[in-house]
Amino acid sequence: xxxxxxxxxxxxxxxxxxxxxxxxxxxxxxxxxxxxxxxxxxxxxxxxxxxxxxxxxxxxxxxxxxxxxxxxxxxxxxxxxxxxxxxxxxxxxxxxxxxxxxxxxxxxxxxxxxxxxxxxxxxxxxxxxxxxxxxxxxxxxxxxxxxxxxxxxxxxxxxxxxxxxxxxxxxxxxxxxxxxxxxxxxxxxxxxxxxxxxxxxxxxxxxxxxxxxxxxxxxxxxxxxxxxxxxxxxxxxxxxxxxxx
Numbered sequence: 001x002x003x004x005x006x007x008x009x010x011x012x013x014x015x016x017x018x019x020x021x022x023x024x025x026x027x028x029x030x031x032x033x034x035x036x037x038x039x040x041x042x043x044x045x046x047x048x049x050x051x052x053x054x055x056x057x058x059x060x061x062x063x064x065x066x067x068x069x070x071x072x073x074x075x076x077x078x079x080x081x082x083x084x085x086x087x088x089x090x091x092x093x094x095x096x097x098x099x100x101x102x103x104x105x106x107x108x109x110x111x112x113x114x115x116x117x118x119x120x121x122x123x124x125x126x127x128x129x130x131x132x133x134x135x136x137x138x139x140x141x142x143x144x145x146x147x148x149x150x151x152x153x154x155x156x157x158x159x160x161x162x163x164x165x166x167x168x169x170x171x172x173x174x175x176x177x178x179x180x181x182x183x184x185x186x187x188x189x190x191x192x193x194x195x196x197x198x199x200x201x202x203x204x205x206x207x208x209x210x211x212x213x214x215x216x217x218x219x220x221x222x223x224x225x226x227x228x229x230x231x232x233x234x235x236x237x238x239x240x241x242x243x244x245x
Contacts, residue, residue, distance in 0.1 A: 036069060036095070036097065039141060040067070040069045041124055043126040043127070043130035043131060043134060045127040045130055046124060046127075047124070047126075048071075049124075050121070051117045051122075051123070052120055053117050053118070053119050053120050054116065054117060056115065057115035058099070060114055064099065065127065065128055066125045066128060067128055067131045068097070068098050068099045068123045068124075068125050069095070069096075069097050069123060070093070070098070070123050071094060071121075071123060072094055072122040073094070073117065073119040073120055073121030073122060074091055074092060074119045074121065074194060075092040075096070075098065075116070075121055076116045076204065077089050077113040078114045078116070078204075079112060079113060079114070087206050088174070088204040088205060091118060091177065091178065091181060091182070091204075093181050099115075099125075099128070100128075118194075118200070119194065119195075168215055170205045171205060171212065171215050171216070172219075173244075174201070176234075176237055178196075178232075179192060179237050182194050183237075188226065189226075189233050189236060190233065190234045190237055191231055192231060192233070195229070196231075198216065199212075201216075223235065224243070225240075
């Protein structure tokens with residue numbers, strides 16, 4: 001596998017009911033997140049885990065033993081295709097839920113993925129058995145989890161087409177997904193709120209650092225992007241999309 005180290009490098013603590021600061025800091029990305037946090041925290045065996053950048057959360061084929069709610073940072077989900085390339089199918093942001101598709105679909109959907117901490121991350125996790133019992137006891141819990149986890153499949157359908165495109169188009173499509181999921185509007189355009197090394201981008205889209213450096217240089221010279229301390233600003237996402245559509 002590309003760009004991951006086997007095993008966790010993490011600290012884990014069991015959250016207590018009403019612990020201060022657990023809901024705070026979740027951000028304003030979605031109104032449903034406190035409710036979801038309460039659901040996951042209230043399950044038996046739940047814990048808070050911190051995982052260092054580059055460490056694997058689970059490999060393809062691993063047992064679906066836990067469900068994860070991302071509190072801080074970003075998680076990369078990738079798949080290895082028949083061509084042998086490992087391609088990112090989703091970058092998950094704060095308040096994203098993953099590891100639950102297997103419970104909802106009855107298939108091993110999640111464990112087709114390689115899940116890696118793209119940045120240092122903090123997650124609330126719970127045993128899959130506890131989640132399954134919660135879904136059986138309250139159908140609304142299943143609907144909530146399904147709605148929040150379905151974006152993974154939607155993103156995969158979109159990014160999966162990258163395996164058939166040239167590297168410039170892969171890079172542009174990847175930047176547009178990052179603008180959508182991690183973009184912060186500014187007077188200059190949309191700044192991707194992640195510090196991205198050329199190597200990290202290369203691993204995400206199945207390229208090399210040298211190629212990404214060259215392609216980003218081309219985009220910068222064409223006045224489409226700006227790079228400052230590993231943060232990328234896309235001046236006009238629509239113009240970028242049209243240029244490489």
